[in-house]
């Protein structure tokens with residue numbers, strides 16, 4: 001199992017490098033986040049021993065348990081799930097980067113909890129590029145206003161944007177969402193929000209990360225290709 005995960009990680013890293021070469025990007029500019037929802041702490045330990053340094057979790061309770069068991073390791077945990085305001089307190093303690101901030105209410109709570117522990121919490125803004133009614137994320141048109149409001153919160157630092165596109169079998173159908181996120185990021189950077197530089201684009205999963213890299217992803221979130229199908 002451990003060897004298999006090590007091989008899977010190498011294969012994903014290889015595909016990241018090949019994609020970067022193909023589209024003329026520096027492969028150091030794309031980081032692989034190993035997505036560990038439903039994966040046991042012991043398997044995550046194996047991934048750490050095989051060299052993974054960046055992990056993504058979707059659920060606070062699950063992450064608290066795993067981070068506790070694996071506290072001895074110098075690895076970085078990111079939150080990529082839907083965050084409820086009443087869990088902000090735990091989130092700021094556990095995560096180096098929270099990818100899924102989509103409201104002023106949640107951001108204000110994160111700022112408050114981060115201040116209590118003397119931290120500047122790095123966050124991404126989750127954008128609903130496809131405007132699906134059921135998805136979380138803020139509309140592209142409202143992102144600028146939200147980011148301008150957040151710039152005033154001293155214990156938050158907005159680093160970029162994140163998208164979870166609708167599910168399609170073919171990566172080419174997802175590509176417009178990736179492109180839309182990059183274009184939004186570029187236009188926000190151009191309009192210049194004081195104190196904010198949006199460098200990160202968190203986009204791309206097992207089925208479509210190559211298209212995401214071609215469109216500018218700086219972080220790809222990979223679960224299945226590393227740990228196998230989830231139950």
Ligand SMILES: *Cc1c(COP(=O)(O)O)cnc(C)c1O
Nearest residue numbers: 035080205206207221222223224
């Ligand atoms: C589960 C999950 C992933 C990983 O998906 P795979 O298709 O297994 O690579 C990435 N991003 C988010 C937000 C997820 O919830």
